[in-house]
Amino acid sequence: MRRYGYDPYHGRSRGRTALKILIGVLLCLLVLAVAALLFLEPYIHYTSDGVRVELPFFQGKGEEPDPPEDTTPLQLTTPSPSPTNTPEPEADFRGVLLPAAALTDGTAQSQVDSNGGTAAIFSMKGTDGALGYQSQTTLDTSSEQEGINEAIQTLNGGELYTVAWLSCFRDNTLPWNNRALGIHSNSGNWRDDESIRWSSPAVESVRTYVAQVCGELAGLGFDELLLDNCGFPTRGTVSYIKSDSNYDPDTLTQTMETFFQTLDQTMEQYPAVKVSVVTSLSVLNGGSDGSGLTLDLLKQYADKVYVQVPEGETIPTIEGLEIVPIVAQGTDTGSWAVLS
Numbered sequence: 001m002r003r004y005g006y007d008p009y010h011g012r013s014r015g016r017t018a019l020k021i022l023i024g025v026l027l028c029l030l031v032l033a034v035a036a037l038l039f040l041e042p043y044i045h046y047t048s049d050g051v052r053v054e055l056p057f058f059q060g061k062g063e064e065p066d067p068p069e070d071t072t073p074l075q076l077t078t079p080s081p082s083p084t085n086t087p088e089p090e091a092d093f094r095g096v097l098l099p100a101a102a103l104t105d106g107t108a109q110s111q112v113d114s115n116g117g118t119a120a121i122f123s124m125k126g127t128d129g130a131l132g133y134q135s136q137t138t139l140d141t142s143s144e145q146e147g148i149n150e151a152i153q154t155l156n157g158g159e160l161y162t163v164a165w166l167s168c169f170r171d172n173t174l175p176w177n178n179r180a181l182g183i184h185s186n187s188g189n190w191r192d193d194e195s196i197r198w199s200s201p202a203v204e205s206v207r208t209y210v211a212q213v214c215g216e217l218a219g220l221g222f223d224e225l226l227l228d229n230c231g232f233p234t235r236g237t238v239s240y241i242k243s244d245s246n247y248d249p250d251t252l253t254q255t256m257e258t259f260f261q262t263l264d265q266t267m268e269q270y271p272a273v274k275v276s277v278v279t280s281l282s283v284l285n286g287g288s289d290g291s292g293l294t295l296d297l298l299k300q301y302a303d304k305v306y307v308q309v310p311e312g313e314t315i316p317t318i319e320g321l322e323i324v325p326i327v328a329q330g331t332d333t334g335s336w337a338v339l340s
Helices: 014-043 108-114 148-156 204-219 252-267 295-301
Strands: 044-047 050-053 094-097 119-125 161-167 224-228 274-279 304-308 322-326 336-338
Touching: 108 119, 119 204, 161 204, 204 224, 204 252, 224 304, 252 295, 274 295
Parallel strands: 094 119, 094 336, 119 161, 161 224, 224 274, 274 304, 304 322, 322 336
Antiparallel strands: 044 050
């Protein structure tokens, strides 16, 4: 019966209280079950016999669990060490001087092969001063052949090893055009036994010019530059040479070292190109031949040296310096170069 708009109070429902308690107990059990599952997960093992729980504190000390059934033990394979990258010794060098026509007619490789060679040598700066290519230098000594530089680059881009031979300071043109660049006698330009003039390594512009030619040839793709007549004259009547600023007998070696330093700076941008020098056996034996070259200079600045060996003489073995004999005709063994 409602009085004044309110129902009479009958107290809390016992069923609702019991239901809340049950839900709370179930929630606690669920939390405990989840926690137990997370804790026991590393120790639960699923096998063909069912689920097995292996708690570490129930196992004997020092005992290891049995390996899983039907499994293969893990085997670690240690890779055998890779072979040492020891470079193979270089094959014998056998260079053959070819005519200029072989630069463009496609016969360079066949000519080298027919002569038993492994490399083609081309004259790129002759004793007459003429260049075998079109140069950017200001001297009027370049080749007049159209497209010669492109042909050289095409040849040098192939498999054939190519060498550019240069007569460095034995140059009949430079002193003829400008006497101040030459080596002198009392009557004018000094000439050697073949009446050829020599430019002077003591003149800075001469050193710069030769280095520039070397840089241009390296840029055309030659694998090696072979510097001949690289020094002061040693042939002809050397006693007729006048001692002056272009030829000071006391500073020949210092002058040649200055030249090599200039050349080194030019060749820095072509580290793969070898620089070789033609020298004498007396220099290789530690002596002097009047050119200004020394064994120390060659060991410091040359990758290879070429030398003509008189009959009955032998080539010394010099650590770190490859030596190529200059011969009149190639052989089936050893390294050699035919320059005539």
